Amino acid sequence: xxxxxxxxxxxxxxxxxxxxxxxxxxxxxxxxxxxxxxxxxxxxxxxxxxxxxxxxxxxxxxxxxxxxxxxxxxxxxxxxxxxxxxxxxxxxxxxxxxxxxxxxxxxxxxxxxxxxxxxxxxxxxxxxxxxxxxxxxxxxxxxxxxxxxxxxxxxxxxxxxxxxxxxxxxxxxxxxxxxxxxxxxxxxxxxxxxxxxxxxxxxxxxxxxxxxxxxxxxxxxxxxxxxxxxxxxxxxxxxxxxxxxxxxxxxxxxxxxxxxxxxxxxxxxxxxxxxxxxxxxxxxxxxxxxxxxxxxxxxxxx
Amino acid sequence: xxxxxxxxxxxxxxxxxxxxxxxxxxxxxxxxxxxxxxxxxxxxxxxxxxxxxxxxxxxxxxxxxxxxxxxxxxxxxxxxxxxxxxxxxxxxxxxxxxxxxxxxxxxxxxxxxxxxxxxxxxxxxxxxxxxxxxxxxxxxxxxxxxxxxxxxxxxxxxxxxxxxxxxxxxxxxxxxxxxxxxxxxxxxxxxxxxxxxxxxxxxxxxxxxxxxx
Numbered sequence: 001x002x003x004x005x006x007x008x009x010x011x012x013x014x015x016x017x018x019x020x021x022x023x024x025x026x027x028x029x030x031x032x033x034x035x036x037x038x039x040x041x042x043x044x045x046x047x048x049x050x051x052x053x054x055x056x057x058x059x060x061x062x063x064x065x066x067x068x069x070x071x072x073x074x075x076x077x078x079x080x081x082x083x084x085x086x087x088x089x090x091x092x093x094x095x096x097x098x099x100x101x102x103x104x105x106x107x108x109x110x111x112x113x114x115x116x117x118x119x120x121x122x123x124x125x126x127x128x129x130x131x132x133x134x135x136x137x138x139x140x141x142x143x144x145x146x147x148x149x150x151x152x153x154x155x156x157x158x159x160x161x162x163x164x165x166x167x168x169x170x171x172x173x174x175x176x177x178x179x180x181x182x183x184x185x186x187x188x189x190x191x192x193x194x195x196x197x198x199x200x201x202x203x204x205x206x207x208x209x210x211x212x213x214x215x216x217x218x219x220x221x222x223x224x225x226x227x228x229x230x231x232x233x234x235x236x237x238x239x240x241x242x243x244x245x246x247x248x249x250x251x252x253x254x255x256x257x258x259x260x261x262x263x264x265x266x267x268x269x270x271x272x273x274x275x276x277x278x279x280x281x282x283x284x285x286x287x288x289x290x291x292x293x294x295x296x297x298x299x300x301x302x
Numbered sequence: 303x304x305x306x307x308x309x310x311x312x313x314x315x316x317x318x319x320x321x322x323x324x325x326x327x328x329x330x331x332x333x334x335x336x337x338x339x340x341x342x343x344x345x346x347x348x349x350x351x352x353x354x355x356x357x358x359x360x361x362x363x364x365x366x367x368x369x370x371x372x373x374x375x376x377x378x379x380x381x382x383x384x385x386x387x388x389x390x391x392x393x394x395x396x397x398x399x400x401x402x403x404x405x406x407x408x409x410x411x412x413x414x415x416x417x418x419x420x421x422x423x424x425x426x427x428x429x430x431x432x433x434x435x436x437x438x439x440x441x442x443x444x445x446x447x448x449x450x451x452x453x454x455x456x457x458x459x460x461x462x463x464x465x466x467x468x469x470x471x472x473x474x475x476x477x478x479x480x481x482x483x484x485x486x487x488x489x490x491x492x493x494x495x496x497x498x499x500x501x502x503x504x505x506x507x508x509x510x511x512x513x514x515x
Contacts, residue, residue, distance in 0.1 A: 031489050038491035049496050052503040058496045070485070070495070077501030082482055089482050096471055104483045111489050152490075164493055177496055218487040232483045239484035239494060243476060257473055259502050262494075264476060277480040279497070 027122035027138045028113045030154050031236070035111050037159035039064050045131070045182035046075070051175040051260035104219045104232065112216075116236040119143055119214035120150075128153055130162040131179040140237055146212055146284045147238040148174060148261065158184055166261045166279060174261040212287055215240065233288075240278030240285070242292050247273040256282065265289055272296065308340065315344040474502070 023029065042063045049056040057075040070084040079094040090100045116122070120140040128135045135153040142149050149167035154160070163178035212233070219232035227246035232239060247268060254267040265285035266275035274296070276288035307330075314327055330337050481498025485491060 035489040035491070038489075047492070047496055049500050051497075051500065054503065056500040058499055060492055060496070062492065072492070072495045072499045074499045074501060080499040080501060082478065082495050082499050084482060084485075091478050093474075096474070099475070099478075101479065104486065109487060161489075161491055161493070164490060175497075177493055219483055221483075230479060230483065232480075232487055234484070234487045236489060239480075239487055239490075241476070241480040241483060243479075259477055260497055260500070262477065262480070262497050264473060266476075275476055277476050278484075279494070 027124060027140075028111075028116055030136065030138060030159065031116065031122070031152070032111045032113070033159035034152070034154050034161050037155075038062070038161065041158055041160055042185035043160065043182060045179050047177050048180045049175070049177050049260075057180070101223065102221065104221050104230075109218045109234075111236050115214065115216065116140075119147060119235040120237065125151065127156075130155075131182045133157070133162055133179075133182065135162050144213065145169065145281060146214060146287075147235060147280050150237055153178070160184065169281075212240075212284065212291060231292075238278060238280050240276055240280055240288055242288055243273070243275040243277070244292065244296065245273045245275070246271055256285075258282070267293065269293060307337075311337070311341055312344055315341065470502075477502075 044059075044061045046057055046059050049058055056077065059071075059073045059075055061069070061071040063069045068084070068086065070082075072082040074080040079092065081090075081092040083090045083092070084103055087103050088100060089103050090098060092098050120142055123139050123141070125137040125139045128137050130153050134156045136156055138152045138154060140150040140152070148169075149171075151165040151167060152161060153163035155162050160182075162182070163176070165176040166174040168174050214235040215233040215238075216235075217231055218234045218239075220230065222229045229244045231242045231244070233242065234240075243266075248271045250268050250271075250273060252268050252270070254265070256263070256265045258264060261279045262277060263280060263282045263285045264275060264277045265282065265288075266273060267289050272293075274289045274292050276285040276292070278285060278288075307327075310323055310327060314324060331341055478498050481494045481496075484494035
């Protein structure tokens with residue numbers, strides 16, 4: 001091999017190593033790592049949730065694996081708890097009767113870097129320290145008006161999400177969640193299932209091809225007793241639930257409300273009610289309902 | 303005014319007094335301006351603790367403050383218009399007078415603002431009306447101690463004619479199920495469930511609805 005060839009080979013090797021190093025440190029790789037950590041790590045802690053001019057504290061226990069268990073309990077205001085154990089979910093509230101429903105099956109779906117890249121521009125914002133853990137800060141800048149921006153604090157060691165802030169179109173802080181206390185256990189092996197993709201396949205059968213760009217269907221469940229179908233769409237970071245429900249005799253009309261940055265928009269048309277819920281702009285939830293109704297109801301129908 | 307009377311007045315402002323004593327205090331409120339001023343201050347303190355809504359001062363507030371300052375300064379100038387033997391440098395005197403004027407202005411503004419604030423409060427300065435409202439005043443809770451700051455408002459929500467909204471429990475069910483389901487699909491794990499279990503803020507303008515669509 002001549003000297004020139006050696007130099008070319010050496011340069012190519014260096015370029016390859018450099019590319020690999022950058023790729024491993026890319027924000028999207030850290031987001032994938034973050035998702036894996038939530039499937040593999042048991043943890044307990046208290047998060048502080050800042051929204052609507054108030055500060056709430058929520059205690060979290062999360063244990064993945066075969067005997068998966070999650071508990072979210074509000075520590076301020078009225079008692080509100082969400083318990084997820086195996087395939088069942090229960091909600092306990094001080095002001096309402098306990099409720100139970102089946103957990104959404106097959107919903108763990110690995111983050112798609114390409115899909116995420118279409119919806120957000122990801123960049124590093126620096127480092128920080130949260131609840132005693134060293135964190136790297138990732139910013140996800142939305143590429144359209146269908147979603148909000150996000151800032152995510154990711155634990156450098158475990159990859160666990162330590163905090164998140166939702167950023168509005170004017171760069172305003174909409175809400176913020178941050179661990180104030182966190183105890184991590186050893187990792188538990190867990191692998192994502194292909195259930196999300198299977199569920200997405202059902203969408204075509206219902207005739208409601210989604211028209212909001214960047215989102216794909218990642219889960220679906222039907223509560224036959226209530227005549228309620230819930231479809232869950234995600235762009236990797238933002239998630240929207242669309243409910244399609246039979247509500248006979250309900251007055252036609254539309255309604256909207258929000259909790260923190262989570263918007264709800266619903267419309268009753270004939271015996272059909274469609275509701276969209278998600279931490280996305282209000283106009284976006286309306287478009288979800290429009291798109292769903294357009295797929296469900298033929299033009300001129302109901 | 304003795305301490306016992308003050309305590310009784312404070313108790314009445316908190317709605318913790320017998321009706322016999324109330325009648326006595328109300329009579330005194332009618333005829334004693336100093337007593338009435340104390341009554342207003344107690345309410346102001348209570349409102350500050352409860353962080354009740356701010357009330358804007360009247361549009362002529364600044365004008366009234368300015369007039370008050372001018373009249374005070376005018377009186378002061380007249381009193382010092384004749385130079386006295388051995389007096390300090392007139393320039394320095396002018397400087398001190400300006401500073402004093404500024405201090406008076408600040409003081410008058412604060413006092414006026416508090417007076418206006420107390421005056422426009424519902425039920426004040428009419429003692430009877432205030433007593434009638436006391437039964438509706440809830441005790442101070444930990445929620446009243448939440449810092450009064452706010453983040454930027456969340457995305458715009460269009461306003462509709464309020465006709466009928468699904469029950470809060472129905473809406474809550476949508477939020478809860480979404481929080482649980484969304485927690486497992488995106489990369490954000492715990493975040494949607496944290497939102498779901500946090501107590502909803504009960505704002506009158508949050509729920510909107512319209513019919514006929």
